[in-house]
Amino acid sequence: MTSPSTLANGAAQQRQNRDVVIAVRDLVVGFGDKTIMKGLDLDVFRGEVLGVVGGSGQGKSVLTRAILGLVPPRGGVIRIFGQDRDALAPADRRTLEQRWGVLFQNGALFSGLTVKQNIQMPMHETRELSRHLMDELAMLKLELVGLNPDAADKFPSELSGGMVKRAALARALALDPELVFLDEPTSGLDPISAAEFDELIGTLQQTLGLTVFMVTHDLDSLYSICDRVAALAEGRVIAAGPLETLLESDHPWLRAYFHGVRGGRLTAARIEHKDEEWKPAPTTP
């Protein structure tokens, strides 16, 4: 098995002295006779925003679900905060799970609870806090994610798509997690809301010192907030590193992704404005 090594040397060295939050080694996941992850390796470092890209059906969601423990792996090790989750005692596992927050693609807000109750749910279940403090914290989180206070007593069905994402993010942040998983946070949002959401994630990440694992299809998000990008294809990570490294890669899928019709337009526009040294390679091989 060839290890994915499109990483530049500088980045490889930098990796040595950084705290690894999630370490996935040789992960194998499959359903029935189909193997989706064929020995996947991935590191997520403390304090970074990692964008995970990949074609449809390449297992971005499966990888997220495997790390979260929703899909049992067939082989390999997933270490989170340096601990092998599968080897932990149930109580330790619960504590570990309280250190992360998850924003599901469609929000997954509990439909029978108001937004405020949704945000208070994790606090209510795992901490002993006064109602007064929980109310204040819920309102604080709402304000952090940019929602109006009057959204607090609404039910998820009364919210627009963008508000659902923000409310779900507030719930993911309820316990002040160190690690946040975002599953396509900007999908289904209009470009303005998507840009605002990107900015919000960036701001929160800086303020709260979060580590963000973000599955996305949105090239704009990759450009604007991701520190590193990991590309999934053929059941493994074909490339991981700063976006510039991936843009230079010769892998056919990466070339099609970043220099294809849609990606190419955006990449060219970004490069013109941001990076004068780098020149887009000719699209014909």
Add this chain to the structure above:
Amino acid sequence: MTVAAMERPPIFARQSSPEGVRLALSGDWTLIASHRLEEAAAGIIEAAKRDRMIIFDLAQVSQLDTAGAWLINRARHELARRDVAVALEHVRPEYSTLLEEAHYRAFEPPARPRFNLVFALLADLGESTVDALHEFYRGVSFLGEFVASMIYVAGRPERFRLTSLIAQIELIGFRSVPIIVLINVLVGGIVAQQGIFQLLKFGASSYTVSLIGILVLRELGVLLTSIMIAGRSGSAITAELGSMKMREEIDALLVMGLSPIEVLIAPRVLGLVISLPILTFIADMAALFGGMIVSWWYGGISPVAFASLLKEAIALHTFLVGIIKAPFMALVIGLIASMDGLATKGSAESLGRQVTSSVVKSIFMVIVMDGLFAVFFASIDY
């Protein structure tokens, strides 16, 4: 490091120095501390409220999150209200962003609307009444639409969807046979057992056969079948149409110029109307069979005797009373199921509500219809 243990609880120490009084905060001022965090914050206020000036020293705070920052800010605000000047010292840069982000502000609870129990009850009652009338109106209008579309199709037989109808008959009729046979054999047997047991007291156990024959053929066969089909196929129709509505498939049909009633609902309702009489007949036979077996074992009435007693007790109209009701029951079940399916809104909860409402309404209507038929047949002496 184990994540389970809370290693550094949030604490503070009061120190007096030449510059003034300091509270040295230390430990993890995070939500993991749970109620201890709140207690520590309350303790700060208690410890500082008699001073004129105080310094919070955050040098020893090992971790801080929004909850901790909020509580420290709230304590500062509370002390400021009591004319205690608070200064922060040795704040790490990452904490100062957090403290700034979680600066104190009063969250006013939203005004609760006034609630009057009597008023709410009356309003609720009125609303349900209007809803029920509205529902009835919708039902009648839907029946009209269905009949109109049937008449339209009758003039253009080539537009009729035979394949779809056959598929529905298989789903609704053929696949329900095992469960219909099973429950009716059991119910026939139970009626026979009770009949024999109770009538024995009068020495009239042979009347059990009349009891089974008339009860099953006139009422039980069609009623049990209709209720079973309302639960099994009515719910399936509502769920199917409801999920099609949710995924805008119904709208897709409409914009193609096709009528959902013609394409989706006609085959299902007709499938029900054809299947239910057949299932009722099967149910009748199964219940009589169950009754016969129990009468034989339990009451010593041989199958031959059972048959001849049955022949004396019933006439053709006994059987027909049951069968005539079946297509009407089918129509009621089919229309309620379709109507509720199409009334589904965008969410999955709405789909669940519609399925429940469809089953409850159709079982209720089946029983009401049965009562109306009983009155009708009694008055025409059939």
